[in-house]
Amino acid sequence: MKTFTKLTLATALSLGLGGAAMAEGIFAPNLTYRTGPFAATGIPLMNGQKDYMTMLNERDGGIGGVPINFEECETGYSTEKGVECYERTKANAVVTQPWSTGITLQVLPKTNTDMIPILAPGYGFSPMANGKVFQWAFNPPASYWDGASMIMQHIAGGDMSTLSGKKIALLHLDHPFGKEPIPVLEAMAAEYGFELVLVPVGLKEMQNQSAQWLTIRRERPDNVVMWGWGAMNASAIAEAVKTKYPMDQFYGVWWAGHDADLKQVGEAGTGYKSISWSMPQPDAPVMADIKQHVADTGMTEQEDPNSVFYQRGIVISMILAEGIAAAQAEFGTGEINAEQLRWGLENLDISEARLAELGMTGMVPPFSTSCSNHTGHSGAWMLEWDGEKFVQSGDLLQADRSFIEPLELAQSAEYADANAPWPINEDCE
């Protein structure tokens, strides 16, 4: 029966979203990747996103009394399919959630004319933080450049001058996502005097990384920073164990901190660290609500509700829901449109008090956005694998904004010039 349900679901998904736009409520499509080589990352995240929206629909009748039509369009993490999904869903959508830096970069120029906000929490093009230039793009609560800065600060123990003379290897997916931190890391290498060794992993080599780890063995870097996604992460962690690389010198971006990837090596992975702007809180009231309204009624597909990625998916949908609620309050209407949601996402105020009201204290650091700040720059925690699970290691870290901001301004200006005529929000201070 379960298989039959899955078959029916798969058929419905594969038939596309033709009917989605017809359904009532606020249409907030999600461009998911539950299939293909990156599904291991996608499934728990998308389960978390979906379950939070389902919980709001079941518990509150949606947001502001308006149900959320949270349809999924499967991309398999393919940029071409992602653009196709965007085109298919944009007519009635109030938002697009592209779920890949490659798709985000393709869709970015279109959103200016289509006037649909892109919501890319914790991914996409880092200079999107500059809302003056990227009026329709949002990447709260932290950008990849923020993440790179925080990882380097942790490696440096808070004193960046200690990086001088060190060798840092960046093991990255050879894809727009994986290349995203390179500009900021190169700038840091020049500023603080460390050597940056780039070790790319091709999409076809994600599960065959022996050459990359031979390179790491030869280069003997002081630390390895991994910008990995999907199947790449599990392979890299297995190879690191195999080549006896010290796991406490191995760091990952927030998409390289999936419980299942570490469980395969268990004890041997002890010490591996992953920066994370979300923190699982098993006892959070929102988790009890999801259990009551979604899990207990058989509407979830998630098996482990306390995993890092599942709870991060919940935080991501909370950010969207808060944007919708802010827009509803500002414009006095339940059925908001895309332009109104853009205002909502530009005026997020996720304070400690608001997180407590939402039953999500400690699940994400407080942050707020504005017309010039589309990221929020919440900071992040360092998670560490203790052999069985990820645990928090140290206090909340903050990116060095004074270092990153000039780069963001320069690259966003470069992007606007390259895509001229590009509209700039001159009213935004």
Next chain:
Amino acid sequence: MELLNKIFVAPFADMVSAPDFLMQVLWEGLVSGVLYALIALGFVLIYRSSRIFNFAQGIMVVFAALTLVGLHEMGVPAWISVALTLGVMFGLAVTVERVVLRPLVGQPDIILFMATIGITLFLIGFGEIIFGGENKQMITADLGIPTGDVVLEPFGGLLILQHIDITAVVVAGLLVLGLLLFLNRTRMGRAIRALGDDHQAALSVGISLQTVWVLVWFIAGIIALVTGIAWGSRAGVSFALEVIAYKALPVLMLGGLESITGAIIGGLMIGMLEKLFEIYWGGPLLGGNTESWFAYVLALIVLLFRPQGLFGEKIIERV
């Protein structure tokens, strides 16, 4: 001058100065090569007996590995899961022959090739529905495959040999040996070879096309399972494994589509040469990630001089 040094001097100086590291590179290449060769063997067997280029061989690796892990997750003991997985692969072979191949007998090769693309897409969708897309852990320990490693110190250096990799090389070697014996010494093996040599002649002496097709698809399924266990033990089982299987394409171009020897030697050559190139030339000169294309370039160079591959049959057609 510096470029010439990087191409002709530095790599060899590196090899001489760190021979233990060179041995590690060659070992890793050998392990990859053995696994490429196994996948290529699956292609060759089916091609030899039916002239079908089986595009589904890669997904069969994933499907076999996922079935094994999935059955074990349901509580089935490891070796019974292996037996049941072999049963599933046999069922797949029968189904493919009955539903896909038999109705297409006599159709042009390209139609049969397209049909195997259809099988690939079906298995991807079916596999994802049944097993999900999560990365799964291969049941290495439950199968009794030794984990851990052997650490050697040749030339005062360090050479790490994983037990899993040693097992993969030994098992693959035995499988190839068994296959060669089967093809050369048994009645059914000779029937497969006869069909590969001349379809019409083989049919005229009473060799059953259907039986042979089921058999070769089943053997390809066994190879897929062994490959899936070996790769899965190294990096987990996910649909990303299918992509690795396409590495067998340049192996086939290099070794020749009909040659079992070609598949084995081609696989080993590509496995070792692509590692050597990546470590000593690709990384320092081109920024790395040369494994994505090196094998194809190597195969293309071989095709320029031997269009039939190193061990393929030279076909002469008189007009």
